[in-house]
Amino acid sequence: MSRARGRPAHERTTARVPDFAAQLPDSAAVLARADGENFPVAARVLPRGPRTHLMALYGYFRLVDYAGDDAPGNREVLLDHLETDLGHAYRGTPRLPLLKALAPTIRACGLPQEVLVRLIDANRRDQHVHRYRTFTELVDYCALSANPVGESVLHVFGCARPDLVALSDRICTALQILEHCQDVLEDHRAGRVYLPEADLRHYGCAPEELESGPVPAHWRALLRFQVVRAHRMLESGAPLVGKLPMPARLAVAGYVAGGRATVHAFTAARFDPISGDVTPARARTAAESVRLLLSGGTW
Numbered sequence: 001m002s003r004a005r006g007r008p009a010h011e012r013t014t015a016r017v018p019d020f021a022a023q024l025p026d027s028a029a030v031l032a033r034a035d036g037e038n039f040p041v042a043a044r045v046l047p048r049g050p051r052t053h054l055m056a057l058y059g060y061f062r063l064v065d066y067a068g069d070d071a072p073g074n075r076e077v078l079l080d081h082l083e084t085d086l087g088h089a090y091r092g093t094p095r096l097p098l099l100k101a102l103a104p105t106i107r108a109c110g111l112p113q114e115v116l117v118r119l120i121d122a123n124r125r126d127q128h129v130h131r132y133r134t135f136t137e138l139v140d141y142c143a144l145s146a147n148p149v150g151e152s153v154l155h156v157f158g159c160a161r162p163d164l165v166a167l168s169d170r171i172c173t174a175l176q177i178l179e180h181c182q183d184v185l186e187d188h189r190a191g192r193v194y195l196p197e198a199d200l201r202h203y204g205c206a207p208e209e210l211e212s213g214p215v216p217a218h219w220r221a222l223l224r225f226q227v228v229r230a231h232r233m234l235e236s237g238a239p240l241v242g243k244l245p246m247p248a249r250l251a252v253a254g255y256v257a258g259g260r261a262t263v264h265a266f267t268a269a270r271f272d273p274i275s276g277d278v279t280p281a282r283a284r285t286a287a288e289s290v291r292l293l294l295s296g297g298t299w
Contacts, residue, residue: 024063024071024078024096046247053105053156054251059098061119061149068123069190076127083120086113109155118148130192135229138196139173146176150255157248164244170237171256177230178262181223182278185210195226215272223271227263234259242296249293257288 046054067078088094089103090113105111122145132138150168154160180187180194187194188207200206203222210219234256241253261280269276 024066046251050156050247050251053109054153056098056101056105057149057152057156060102060116063096063098064119064123068120068126076124079120079124083117086116086120105156109158111152111155115148115151115155118144126192131197132194133197135196135199138177138194141194142173142176143169146172150252153251153255154248157244157251159244159248164240167237167240167243168252170233171240171252171259174230174234174237175255175259175262177226177233178259178266181226181230181266182262182273184223185274195222199225210274214275220271223266223273227266227271231259231263234263238292239296239298241292242298250289253289253292254285256292257285260288261285 064079064082067082068075071078082096085094085096085099089099089106092103092107094100094103122141125141125144129141132141147169150172151160151165154164154168184195184207188210193200193207199222203218203225205219205222209216215223238256241249241256244252258280261284262278264284265278265280266273269278
């Protein structure tokens with residue numbers, strides 16, 4: 001996908017640094033969102049070195065999401081500025097505090113710049129594309145919005161071989177789809193639908209139906225289909241756990257376990273993410289982590 005209508009970063013609109021930074025939350029506000037989220041919770045069990053790198057990445061991920069989803073004003077221009085400052089981080093001269101925190105991780109872990117840029121591209125796409133016709137199109141979007149997260153984690157642990165990245169991509173895409181199922185009403189209210197239009201038509205579902213109380217039976221059938229498909233994809237990537245050394249195995253087991261716990265929560269709520277609780281329970285996540293570590297990612 002082209003970035004910012006094909007303009008290279010050095011040709012994009014620039015603004016004074018204070019104006020740019022004023023549109024973004026401070027580092028403390030971004031990192032405060034870490035409590036309870038799967039990525040930083042899994043990082044807490046790791047040694048200090050990789051934990052520091054993963055939290056630096058988390059700050060970057062959340063900052064990009066804010067710029068694309070919540071920031072006031074022209075978000076495309078803001079995303080351009082973020083990509084420019086990411087380039088500064090690769091040259092050792094970032095301006096934003098969260099990118100200053102990321103710069104040592106970039107150097108220490110050899111993170112490819114194009115991997116991190118893909119997340120910015122995903123948020124650029126969000127400014128124009130609000131629906132996906134097919135599952136294939138949705139998976140293509142997840143290649144920008146989710147898969148770079150897992151690939152970045154593998155770089156932190158020096159394990160970013162192509163075969164391992166391929167397994168990680170399955171896990172990350174599955175986790176993203178599960179999140180779309182959790183947030184289906186919130187996304188609809190924001191003017192976005194991250195469920196394939198072909199599936200909506202097949203099950204006779206209209207997003208407006210979600211506004212009127214419990215999820216109707218045909219919507220629960222649709223969401224069950226989405227969750228089961230994502231679960232199969234998650235399990236096809238889960239053998240990655242057994243292929244990694246410690247402590248990378250601990251981190252990835254935590255992410256897969258969070259996905260399994262989310263599937264369990266959906267099942268318990270009868271695939272109703274509006275009137276039921278589809279938040280993954282910590283106890284269930286912990287139990288699934290142990291199972292993954294003992295089984296090497298297989299059932």
